[in-house]
Amino acid sequence: MARKSRKNTPIAVAEPTDNLTTKAVLSLDKEAKPYQVGIYARLSFESEANKERDTVDTQIAYIREFINGQDDMVEVCVYADISVTGTTFERPEFDRMIQDIRAGKINTVITRDLSRLGRNYVEAGNYIERVFPFLDVRYIAITDDFDTARPGTDLSVPLKNIVNEYYSKDLSKKVETGKHSIWAQGGFSEGTPPYGYYRATDGSRKLLIDEEVSDNVVRIFNMFLDGKGYAGIAKTLQSEGILSPPKYRFYKAGKTEFAEKAREWHYSHVKEILQGEYYIGNIVHGKQRKALDTGRKNKKTDKSKWQRVENAHEPIIDKDTFYRVQERMELIKNRHLEASKPNPDAPKKPDNILVYKTKCACCGGSVLVTRHHTHSEKFIYKCSKRRKLAALCGNKSSYEYNEVMDSVFSVIRQHMNLCIEKTKFVQKMNSRKENVLQYDIYTKQIAKLQNDVRRITANKSGLYEDYREQLITAEELCQYQKEYESRVNEIEVQITELLYRRSLYEKDFHIDEGWEETVNKYLSKRKLTRELVEAFVSEIVFSDNNIEVKLLYDDFLKELLEVAEEREVSSNG
Numbered sequence: 001m002a003r004k005s006r007k008n009t010p011i012a013v014a015e016p017t018d019n020l021t022t023k024a025v026l027s028l029d030k031e032a033k034p035y036q037v038g039i040y041a042r043l044s045f046e047s048e049a050n051k052e053r054d055t056v057d058t059q060i061a062y063i064r065e066f067i068n069g070q071d072d073m074v075e076v077c078v079y080a081d082i083s084v085t086g087t088t089f090e091r092p093e094f095d096r097m098i099q100d101i102r103a104g105k106i107n108t109v110i111t112r113d114l115s116r117l118g119r120n121y122v123e124a125g126n127y128i129e130r131v132f133p134f135l136d137v138r139y140i141a142i143t144d145d146f147d148t149a150r151p152g153t154d155l156s157v158p159l160k161n162i163v164n165e166y167y168s169k170d171l172s173k174k175v176e177t178g179k180h181s182i183w184a185q186g187g188f189s190e191g192t193p194p195y196g197y198y199r200a201t202d203g204s205r206k207l208l209i210d211e212e213v214s215d216n217v218v219r220i221f222n223m224f225l226d227g228k229g230y231a232g233i234a235k236t237l238q239s240e241g242i243l244s245p246p247k248y249r250f251y252k253a254g255k256t257e258f259a260e261k262a263r264e265w266h267y268s269h270v271k272e273i274l275q276g277e278y279y280i281g282n283i284v285h286g287k288q289r290k291a292l293d294t295g296r297k298n299k300k301t302d303k304s305k306w307q308r309v310e311n312a313h314e315p316i317i318d319k320d321t322f323y324r325v326q327e328r329m330e331l332i333k334n335r336h337l338e339a340s341k342p343n344p345d346a347p348k349k350p351d352n353i354l355v356y357k358t359k360c361a362c363c364g365g366s367v368l369v370t371r372h373h374t375h376s377e378k379f380i381y382k383c384s385k386r387r388k389l390a391a392l393c394g395n396k397s398s399y400e401y402n403e404v405m406d407s408v409f410s411v412i413r414q415h416m417n418l419c420i421e422k423t424k425f426v427q428k429m430n431s432r433k434e435n436v437l438q439y440d441i442y443t444k445q446i447a448k449l450q451n452d453v454r455r456i457t458a459n460k461s462g463l464y465e466d467y468r469e470q471l472i473t474a475e476e477l478c479q480y481q482k483e484y485e486s487r488v489n490e491i492e493v494q495i496t497e498l499l500y501r502r503s504l505y506e507k508d509f510h511i512d513e514g515w516e517e518t519v520n521k522y523l524s525k526r527k528l529t530r531e532l533v534e535a536f537v538s539e540i541v542f543s544d545n546n547i548e549v550k551l552l553y554d555d556f557l558k559e560l561l562e563v564a565e566e567r568e569v570s571s572n573g
Contacts, residue, residue, distance in 0.1 A: 230267035281315035361543035442502035
């Protein structure tokens with residue numbers, strides 16, 4: 001008798017519904033109201049600079065108030081792009097809205113005003129005059145009193161779009177001009193001040209030395225010149241309880257919650273400090289650029305376009321020390337580049353057939369296959385977090401690729417062989433007289449319990465006649481019925497257990513037919529394949545110098561081994 005597999009299987013649960021489901025109500029609402037509205041709101045990253053008194057929530061509330069005043073409209077979905085400039089239409093929520101339009105989910109788009117749709121005249125005009133009409137979409141900008149469903153052409157729209165685009169470009173120019181003015185005076189205008197400095201509050205925006213941590217900067221430079229590496233320096237500072245730059249910054253600002261979650265010392269913090277010209281009194285501007293009028297992401301600029309202001313503030317590090325550090329950093333960089341160059345004759349990186357199955361016991365991250373840096377022909381498995389972020393994982397072990405493949409395959413082969421071997425053994429033992437006798441004993445016990453069920457069921461059926469003849473009261477009727485039902489349930493549990501126990505003594509014994517079919521299918525395999533991994537492997541856990549292979553059918557094998565052991569003990573007894 002085969003038992004069903006205990007592999008995870010989704011279970012569908014029916015839920016009671018009212019007279020109309022939410023979907024049905026919405027459908028009826030759509031039939032009654034022809035305009036299915038998508039609310040679109042946007043909050044630009046330049047809103048602070050513009051002193052805009054606006055939020056996404058207020059935009060949505062304003063539009064909803066408008067919709068509630070219309071008899072032919074129903075709100076279907078809200079799309080909100082936050083911290084996205086209006087000069088680009090590469091916005092995730094806007095893209096989702098267009099997809100819903102194409103899918104027929106909405107046929108009307110409403111914004112608070114034209115600028116929320118976009119500040120690029122060409123692109124905004126293209127959507128208003130071409131895309132929306134082509135898709136048969138009504139567009140409304142409430143405060144601009146613009147509605148594409150209104151007859152005639154509103155000539156004010158192009159003008160307003162031009163004004164919006166000019167506003168954005170003018171803002172960009174003003175911001176850029178303001179920056180250059182601050183730069184010329186040696187001020188620090190962008191981002192967070194570097195570790196070891198704080199920004200003056202007298203309007204000059206100059207960098208001033210932070211005496212609380214400036215000694216740490218000096219120490220980092222000295223440790224590096226003494227031969228310590230980036231990670232080694234980070235580890236030393238962390239072990240001494242010195243706050244990392246982000247933690248220190250948040251604690252300094254009184255943001256304890258953010259400080260506790262901030263990153264600990266990492267080699268990248270050390271590297272950033274060592275290469276910062278701030279520490280010799282220089283400020284370098286223009287390394288990256290992001291134009292407000294295009295909304296493009298930061299891009300590195302050519303060194304020839306950098307703007308360097310020397311002696312802008314008091315240095316922490318002398319120039320001789322700084323440039324000696326840069327020389328060593330360049331040597332380390334070149335050494336790593338040379339070591340990482342693949343040998344043209346080296347084999348190609350093998351397929352990671354264990355993908356999504358590997359797990360680091362230390363940090364829970366994935367363990368990935370990578371090329372050994374010092375032996376380009378060699379491949380190893382290594383924790384991904386250890387490779388990229390050493391501070392996040394203490395598992396320093398690496399595992400040779402072929403050894404991992406052999407180990408996993410060996411475990412699977414052993415599993416399959418045990419399945420075949422022990423199943424045949426149990427089937428053979430079940431043919432012996434004493435085990436056949438045990439099978440018969442279970443059969444008789446099952447039959448007796450089944451007769452008990454039939455008897456109790458018959459007695460339960462007679463209760464109503466006793467009640468009609470007034471031999472028992474209504475209260476007694478309910479009590480006896482409950483007692484009979486409880487007894488039947490108990491017996492049925494016993495029958496289920498006996499059926500299972502009897503199945504273990506069947507001559508054609510099987511723990512799980514699906515499992516055995518899988519074993520028979522792959523028994524002839526002579527090497528590890530992705531197909532074999534998917535069929536058998538649940539998880540592979542990598543700990544220090546050890547690999548644990550967990551299989552999908554381990555519970556079945558365990559049960560089979562227990563049955564085989566029981567048969568062996570009984571035969572020896």
